[in-house]
Amino acid sequence: MKINGLTKILLVVWMLLTPTMYFLLAASPERGWMMSKMPAVVGEINKVLLPMFKRDTGS
Amino acid sequence: MTFLYSICMVILYSLSCLGIGQLAMTAFQAGHRETSLRFTFVFFIATFILGQALLAAIWIPIGLIGQLNIIVVTVVISIGLIPIFIGHKKYFNLVASALISGWRWLSHIDIIFRILCFGLFSLLFLFLLSALLTGPLGDAEAYYMAYPKVMAASGYLSEMPGIYSSFSQIGMLGELHFTALMTLGLAETSKLFVWLIAISAGLMLAAICMHVGIGKRGQWLSFVILFTSTGFTNHIWDGKVDVFPVALGLAAVYWIILEDRVSKTSLRLIGLYSGFAMVAKFSYIPILLPSFFMLIAWRLYVGSEGQLNTRKYIVKMAMDSFTLSLWVFLAWVPHLFKNWLLFEAPLAPFVGLNASLSQPWFSVEGTAWILKTYPLTLVFGRYPGQGGNLSFLWLAFLPLILFLPMAKSFVRSPLTQITTAGIIGVGIWMLLRPSWIAPRYIFISLALLIPMVAWAAEQIYEKEERPYFLRIAMLITILFALLFVSYPHLKDTGLKAIRNSDIQDECALSGEYCGSFNLLNSIAHLGARMYFAGYYGYWARADMLQCQLSLAEMQFLDNIKNKNDKWKYLLERGVNYVVIDRSSHAQKALEFGSTPTPSWLSRELIVDDQKLMVWKIQSSDDKRLSKVECNAIETKSWKLYEKNEEVSD
DSSP states (O other): OOOOHHHHHHHHHHHHHHHHHHIIIIIOTTTOHHHHHHHHHHHHHHHHHHHHHOOOOOO | OHHHHHHHHHHHHHHHHHHHHHHHHHHHHHHOOOGGGOOOHHHHHHHHHHHHHHHHHHHHHHHHTTOOSHHHHHHHHHHHHHHHHHTHHHHHHHHHHHHHHHHHHHHHSOHHHHHHHHHHHHHHHHHHHHHHHSOOOTHIIIIITHHHHHHHHHOOOOOOOGGGGGGGGSOOSHHHHHHHHHHTTOSGGGGHHHHHHHHHHHHHHHHHHHHTTOOHHHHHHHHHHHHTOHHHHHHHHSSOOTHHHHHHHHHHHHHHHHSSSOOHHHHHHHHHHHHHHHHHOGGGHHHHHHHHHHHHHHHHHHHTTTTOOHHHHHHHHHHHHHHHHHHHHHHHHHHHHHHHHHHSOTTTTTSSSOOOOOOOSSOHHHHHHHHHTTTHHHHHOOOTTOOOOOOHHHHHHGGGGGGSOOOSOTTTOHHHHHHHHHHHHHHHHHHHOTTOOOGGGGHHHHHHTHHHHHHHHHHHHHHOOSSOHHHHHHHHHHHHHHHHHHHHHIIIIIIHHHHHHHHOOTTTTSOHHHHHHHHHHHHSOTTOEEEEESSOOTTSOHHHHHHSOOHHHHHHHHHOOOHHHHHHHHHHTTEEEEEEETTTOHHHHHHHHHSOOOTTEEEEEEEESSSEEEEEEEESOTTSOOSEEEEOOSSSOOEEEEOSSOOOO
16 A cells, blocks of 8 residues: 555654543543643743743833 | 352353343244354354343343342343253354454464554453452442342332432343342442443454454454443443443444345344343434434345335335334333333333433533534543543544545445444434533444444555554554553552452442441441432442432422421431532531531431541430331331321421
8 A cells, every 4th residue: 555655654643643632631630640740830831931921010 | 259259140140141142043043044143153242242131121020020039030040041051062162263263363463463452452351350349430339330239139120219219210221230140149240241241342343344344453453442442441340331232232233234135034133232222321212213224224225226116115114114113112112111110101201201301511612612523522522421532543543544445336335334324323412412422322323433444444554565654653552542541440450459459448449438338337227217418329238228318308308498397307207317428519518517406306427538428317305206217028128117106296
């Protein structure tokens, strides 16, 4: 069966994307280590990012 | 020893189902010696599936006359075992040859695919362990196994006491098998029987794949996709009964596609299989009727092309529909009879009783979002009540369909036919119950979408030219699927079972209600009445489940405004224990815990843990005693009796 290289790569990406998506969306929130840590990770990122973009609204 | 006993009993029970199925098939064969009833391994599986449905139907009249006891159950099972004893050599040879040919195929395929197949075996073993070792979960803890516990203890198929009384109107298959096994001494382990039904469903799906021209590898892939669909596998071990209709529905589909022109015998079998599937799960009524009708009409059109003119075609279709409807009705008779006797409403819960069957689960916006995201929502959704997903392998391999060689005739292709039937089933569900996003309600239709994808995956796997990127990606994806589905069982069953091997805590694998109720069970006297404000009552003692406050009494209690009058009513109704699930009835827990009791009533908090609050209540005034008591007079069945003496106010 002849499938060209680019199509093959796209199909491979799609196939590997589905378990990743499943892990992130369906499998992990309560029990998985990664998603359970996400709020804390996002909080840490915000600590750095928010001051950088904070507008001076005092005046 | 208990587990070994459970395994032996489930095997004997399953053999009895097979025997009863064999008796039924022999009756079919006696009148119609047709090719569709050849003795093959698939026929063997289909016979077992039919037999278990018939056995469940047999338990209904027995239960209605209160004879679901160890003697009657043993006699019926023994009758079912007779054909197996007679034909044991034939059965043994059949199973052995199927296993040997499967093993030979496995030993000749590439090593990586072979490893994945053994990974699948490990997954199936984990499901078996979970079914055997864990307690019922969720809805099963509330109703699907609590009701069998009550029936097995009382011997009666009667209305479920308590909050789930209206659920007794629904069709029953799995619940009755649990009941029969519980009368033989099994408890939670009776759900092991579901594991065998699930394997049978998988084998029927593989048989459908084989019949539509998919090779061995594709059949294995369909099996893998099915058993990595948590919408299916969650109900193998949690004690729910959603797997039963899937096995029956797939057996019906197998018989539809078995012959080019569906014979009368096949029509009868299709009617029985699909009828029992609809009894087992009412959600299949609007799905199976149109999709199976379409499938049969399509098969007839293709099978008789050129031989039947339009008029003859319509007449033949009408006759086939009549035969099919008649046998569907026959499958429904025990259920209608049960509802007629218990509720005087054979068509309940649809006609005759007020039961809400159409309330939406989500808001209009939420429902619109669900509809927009089909089929992704089936694969990735985590909505409340969804109860599992369709395997992500299905979605991962779906684009591979685009690279399949064009079929000579789409219309004639049975693969196209069953896929269309599956799409129609899902489409109907989206139209009728758009907010009910739960794969378990439509899994027969979803299972029919698997063979096309399995075939595409097989074709690409076997015919891909170097470099084998796709093949490797497929294997990695399958490996992930097996790992993701195995993980909770390794963690929640395997590890917990190992940790518990020294402690011997019977509630270690059974959720938090088990310990709370066990404490109450050890304190409460036989025939104690409880007011249970909660859902998950399986672990309460069987006599307490039977004696609990009825739904009507609970509704009456809720309508009493004066708090003193509530206490008075509870005492009058003979309630000894107020049991409140604090996670689902937090307000009630607060109300009963904080409001002062009348001077003549004593209240003692005897259980106070994360899940339950239990108060023992009793009157300290001899003049204020209960007007009813729960007794088991001459039978094991506990009933309420009005006390003769008048209680003065």
